[in-house]
Amino acid sequence: MNVPNSQSLLTARLVKAIRSICGPGVVPLHEPRFAGEEWNYLKDCLDSTFVSSVGQYVDRFEAELAQYTGAKYAVAVTNGTAALHAALLLAGVRPNDEVLMPSLTFVATANAVSYCSATPHFADSTEQTLGLDPSALREYLISIAEQRDGQCINIATGRVIRAMVPMHAFGHPVEIEALLAVARDFNIALVEDAAESLGSTISGQHTGTFGLLGTLSFNGNKTITTGGGGAILTNNADLARRAKHLTMTAKLPHRWNYMHDEIGYNYRMPNLNAALGCAQLRQLPGFIEAKRRLFDRYNAALVEISGARLFKEPPRCRSNYWLQTLLLDEAVAGARDEILAATNDAGLMTRPAWELMHRLAPYRNCPRMGLAVAESLERRLINLPSSAQLGLDRAA
C-alpha cells in the first residue's frame, strides 16, 4: 500500500461519510437558524424606534444571558473581540504587560491583547480539551517566571504576566479548575474566552463564569447570532458596572451633560441586534440538543474509518459542539489539505484550525513556550459542517 493511495482512500471515505450525514446540496460550515420570534422582535424594535444603544431588548438580552449562563451579570457589546478587549482592560491589563493565551485560537484573542498595548505570550494546548494545558503551563511558569511584589514577572523580558486567557475551542471546555489553580498560584488574572462555548458547561457550571470575567460571541457563525455581537460575563458587581461604563464611552450619568471620566469605547450592542439575540436565546437549548445529536450521527458514520476520529467532549463536560472537529492520525496528517479540497469541492464546507498565532506576521516574535501539541493539532484538525439544522432536519 503506498501512502498517496491510502490518503486518497481516506479522503473518499470521509467525503462519503460526511455527505451521508449532511444530505444533498451545498452544506455551509455553520449557518444560523431563525425559527423563533426573530421577526416579531425586530418588528417590535422598529416600531418602538429604539434600535440603537438604548432599549429594552439590550436590558432583556443581558438579563436572559445572565440567567442562562448563571453569571450574576452580563454586559452586551458589539462583538466578541470588543468583549475581550474590555474584559482584559477590566482585568488590569496595561501597556507592556504579557498575557498568556493559546496559540491555537482565533486571532481575536491575540488582537484584543494588542489593543491593550500588551503582548501575547503563547502557551501549548492539550489534546484532551484542544485548549490550554494546565500542567505544561505550570511547569513552564515555574521555569520562566518569578514573583515580585505580588506580581508574576517574566524573568527573560522583565514584564508583568498580568492575565491568562484560556479559550474553549470549538465549544469544548478547557480544564478550568486546574487553570484557575495555576492563575491563583502565580497571581495571574484569568479571563475566559468563551466566544465559541455558549451553552457548554463543566460539572454543570457554564463556561465563562469561572474566571474573573468571561466573554461570549454572537457572530453569524456562532451557535446563536445577533448579526454581530458579544457579551462580558462576571460575578463581580463592580466589574459589571465598570464594564458597562467602559463600553458606553465612559459617560457619567446626567440629564444633559456629556462628561466622560476615562478613555471609553463605543462597544454597546445596538437594541436591534439584541432583539435578534432575545429571539435566538430562546432556541439555544434546542440548537444544542441538535448539535449534540449531530455529533452522534457523525460519530456513528466515522467510527469505522481508521486514520481519523471525531473529537468528543472532555470528561465531566457538556459541550455545545459548536464546530464538529475531526482529528486525523499523525500518520495521515499529510492528507489534511486533500480532504479540505475534496470536501469543499463537493460542496461540503470544511475548514482547518486557524493558522497558529505564533506563525502570524504580527505575532511571530511574541514570547512562547514549546507548542508541539498545538502544532500537531493544527496539522490534523478539520472542522465539519455543524449547523443545528443538520441535527434537526431528519429523524435521529
Place this chain on the structure above:
Amino acid sequence: MNVPNSQSLLTARLVKAIRSICGPGVVPLHEPRFAGEEWNYLKDCLDSTFVSSVGQYVDRFEAELAQYTGAKYAVAVTNGTAALHAALLLAGVRPNDEVLMPSLTFVATANAVSYCSATPHFADSTEQTLGLDPSALREYLISIAEQRDGQCINIATGRVIRAMVPMHAFGHPVEIEALLAVARDFNIALVEDAAESLGSTISGQHTGTFGLLGTLSFNGNKTITTGGGGAILTNNADLARRAKHLTMTAKLPHRWNYMHDEIGYNYRMPNLNAALGCAQLRQLPGFIEAKRRLFDRYNAALVEISGARLFKEPPRCRSNYWLQTLLLDEAVAGARDEILAATNDAGLMTRPAWELMHRLAPYRNCPRMGLAVAESLERRLINLPSSAQLGLDRAA
C-alpha cells in the same frame, strides 16, 4: 431690570417658542423615523440567513453611500468611532504622534486618537462654522511647529503632528478648503469627522470627501440610523482596499485558511444593520428637507427673541441641520443651565454642547492652543429638538 428676571423672561420665551414648533407632549432631542422599506429589508435579511459580516446589504449600502456622497469608495463599519480609529491608522497615525482636533467635539474624536496611542492636540473653533478655525490654526502652527524631513514637528514636545481631524459640528460644514491648505502647507494628513454631517455639502461637494479619508456615523441619534454603524469614505482605491482589510480582521482571502497579515479589527458592519441603512438612505433627502424646514420654523419663532439666535449654515454650504443649535448672547450665557432645566422639565429635550475635550480627565494634559472661542461657544450653546418628524408632520 435685574439680571435674574431678564434670564427668567428669556427662558420662558424660549420654552414657549420651542413648544410652538414642536407641538404637544414629550419631544425627544432626535428620534429616528422608519417610514420606508426598513421592515421589508430586515425580513429579507432574516430570510436569507445572512445577518452577519457577509451579505448583499453591506455591499449595497456601501455602493449607495458612495453614490450619494460622491466618494469613490465607502466601507461600512460598526460605528463612527470605529470608522475614525481605522481612518486615523490608514492616514498613518502612529504611537506618540499628535493629532490636531477641535476641543468642541464629541469624545469619539479624541478617543479614536487615543486608540492609536497618539495624543490629541486641541485647536480652537470659529463662530462662523462651529468647527476648526483655519486662520487661527495656521498662525498657531507657524509659532509652535517646524518642518523636519517632510514632517510637521511640535517643537515643544518633539512629536510628529501627523494628522488633523476637523469635525462638522451638528452638521454644519467647516471651512474645509482653508483647512486643506493648512494641512498641505504643514505636511499634515486631513481626516474629516463627518459623523454628524451626512447630507451636508460645501459648494455642492459632500462633507467627508475632501480629506484623505472621511468618516460617517449612523448611530440612533443621527440623521439616518443603522442601529449602530459608521462608514469610511475615500477616493483612494488603495486606502479603500486597506480600510476593508483592516476592519475585517486583516484576513487574507483563501477558501479555508485563516491567515492574518497585520493586527486587524472586528469593525465590519453586520448585514442586518446594513439592511436598515439601505432603507434609511432612500429617505435621507426627505429627512434633510424636513430638517431644513424645521430650521426655518424655529428661526421664525425665535427671531423676535433678543439674547439668542439660531445658528445658520455657513455661506456656500448646505447643512443637514442634524441638531438645531441655539446660541445665547454672551451677556445671557448664565441662563444656559436654567434654559436646559426648564425645557427638559417641560418635556422638550435639549442639551448643551459636549463638555470640551481639554476639560475631560483623560485629556486635561494634552497640548492645546488658546481655546477662547470654543469656551465661549460651549457656554452659550443649546441644541433643540431636531427630529425630521418635526419638520414633516405639519404644514410648512
